[in-house]
Amino acid sequence: MLYHSTNNPDHRVDLKEAILRSLPPDNGLYMPDTLPTLGEEFWKGWRDLSFREIGHAVAGAFFGEDVPEDALREIVDGTLEFDAPVVSLTPDDHILELFHGPTLAFKDFGARFMARLMAWLTRDEDRQLTVLVATSGDTGGAVASAFHNVPGTRVFILYPKGKVSGLQEKQLTTLGGNIAALEIDGTFDDCQRLVKSAFLDRELSERLNLTSANSINLSRLVPQSFYYIHSARQIDRTPAFVIPSGNFGNLTAGLLARQLGLPVERFVAATNINDVVPRYLESGDYQPLPSEATISNAMDVGAPSNFARMQALFGSSWEEMCDTIDGLAFSDEETRAAIREVKETLGYTIDPHGAVGWLAAKAWRTAHPDTPTITLETAHPSKFLDVMEEELGKGSVEIPERLAVLADREKVATSMSADEAEFKDWLNGQ
Numbered sequence: 001m002l003y004h005s006t007n008n009p010d011h012r013v014d015l016k017e018a019i020l021r022s023l024p025p026d027n028g029l030y031m032p033d034t035l036p037t038l039g040e041e042f043w044k045g046w047r048d049l050s051f052r053e054i055g056h057a058v059a060g061a062f063f064g065e066d067v068p069e070d071a072l073r074e075i076v077d078g079t080l081e082f083d084a085p086v087v088s089l090t091p092d093d094h095i096l097e098l099f100h101g102p103t104l105a106f107k108d109f110g111a112r113f114m115a116r117l118m119a120w121l122t123r124d125e126d127r128q129l130t131v132l133v134a135t136s137g138d139t140g141g142a143v144a145s146a147f148h149n150v151p152g153t154r155v156f157i158l159y160p161k162g163k164v165s166g167l168q169e170k171q172l173t174t175l176g177g178n179i180a181a182l183e184i185d186g187t188f189d190d191c192q193r194l195v196k197s198a199f200l201d202r203e204l205s206e207r208l209n210l211t212s213a214n215s216i217n218l219s220r221l222v223p224q225s226f227y228y229i230h231s232a233r234q235i236d237r238t239p240a241f242v243i244p245s246g247n248f249g250n251l252t253a254g255l256l257a258r259q260l261g262l263p264v265e266r267f268v269a270a271t272n273i274n275d276v277v278p279r280y281l282e283s284g285d286y287q288p289l290p291s292e293a294t295i296s297n298a299m300d301v302g303a304p305s306n307f308a309r310m311q312a313l314f315g316s317s318w319e320e321m322c323d324t325i326d327g328l329a330f331s332d333e334e335t336r337a338a339i340r341e342v343k344e345t346l347g348y349t350i351d352p353h354g355a356v357g358w359l360a361a362k363a364w365r366t367a368h369p370d371t372p373t374i375t376l377e378t379a380h381p382s383k384f385l386d387v388m389e390e391e392l393g394k395g396s397v398e399i400p401e402r403l404a405v406l407a408d409r410e411k412v413a414t415s416m417s418a419d420e421a422e423f424k425d426w427l428n429g430q
């Protein structure tokens with residue numbers, strides 16, 4: 001399979017180049033030349049398949065031409081060592097819990113798959129791989145966990161100072177070994193800009209053998225499409241998916257699942273006040289803005305990188321995107337009220353990101369009462385302990401042991417400005 005840049009269909013590379021180089025030199029994003037579908041045979045029996053069997057089929061459809069079946073099965077099985085259960089709050093209101101992995105966020109699916117695929121792609125090489133990743137909260141921890149102690153790799157995580165939760169920060173800054181954190185005096189968008197600037201510097205990128213673990217890397221998205229199929233098979237009617245969104249990788253993965261043949265009534269992009277995409281869907285005008293800090297911090301993204309892929313999937317047609325995706329945005333006050341309402345009326349503890357999704361699902365179902373929604377609960381509530389305890393009271397959220405043990409560990413991070421030259425100087429010295 002060949003992959004092309006969203007900025008230039010004539011710039012085409014093979015799988016290894018697309019995954020390891022991550023970003024085309026023209027600052028586009030890689031897309032497969034042919035978007036695969038799963039055949040009739042798969043869709044005849046899909047409701048009876050296990051999560052792993054779905055993973056084998058989807059990974060095979062995307063990567064089967066380039067990676068042997070047994071290697072791909074091993075990559076998928078190693079990724080899916082935990083489930084993504086659906087919890088039904090009412091017959092129409094379903095929550096897809098994506099936080100049962102090692103770092104308690106949906107990013108574990110993508111990061112674990114990517115680490116294993118990269119290990120396979122570089123199995124005959126002895127050059128050190130340098131993984132760069134920008135995070136607004138959850139990606140960094142998942143990538144750190146997936147690559148920790150992987151021989152021949154080192155990971156540099158850029159995160160915005162003071163803009164991730166306390167426990168998220170511990171996940172980024174306490175592992176040590178081959179994982180290093182850079183605390184950037186700026187926003188997530190600054191972190192993402194710095195990472196991209198390193199990739200666009202071909203000399204630096206070649207010399208350090210840079211690769212990206214953000215969702216600009218296609219290998220992050222494919223495994224995320226597994227759980228759309230896995231959850232939809234558990235609901236008796238065709239659902240609408242509601243996706244709390246920041247960089248829009250998760251929604252793009254849903255679009256890939258639909259492209260594979262999954263019946264989906266609608267996608268609903270749910271955001272906090274960083275509502276660039278809902279405003280685009282409303283007006284047709286795409287205006288990235290500097291991100292603003294909110295209590296659903298992982299979604300504090302002002303220039304969502306996967307928007308380019310979304311546009312490519314709809315042939316750059318605003319009308320066609322609007323036929324498939326709705327957008328809704330909510331404030332922190334509304335999110336806080338939703339956390340309380342979900343607990344009081346449905347007995348479920350939902351994190352701030354899931355709460356934004358739940359609000360969008362509720363509003364959307366009011367206009368479409370016959371369609372059930374599946375809302376992606378992207379992270380465990382304990383990752384946002386301060387907010388949860390402000391709304392639900394002290395001790396209201398149980399902290400899983402794997403997160404609780406981090407609380408007393410010492411944070412180790414290098415402080416840095418959001419200046420490209422300073423960042424590149426630092427990288428050059430590594």
Ligand SMILES: N[C@@H](CCOP(=O)(O)O)C(=O)O
Pocket residue numbers: 134135136137138139140213214215216246247248249250298299
């Ligand atoms: N929401 C992310 C931001 C990075 O986005 P990604 O899609 O590139 O992983 C986070 O939690 O860090």
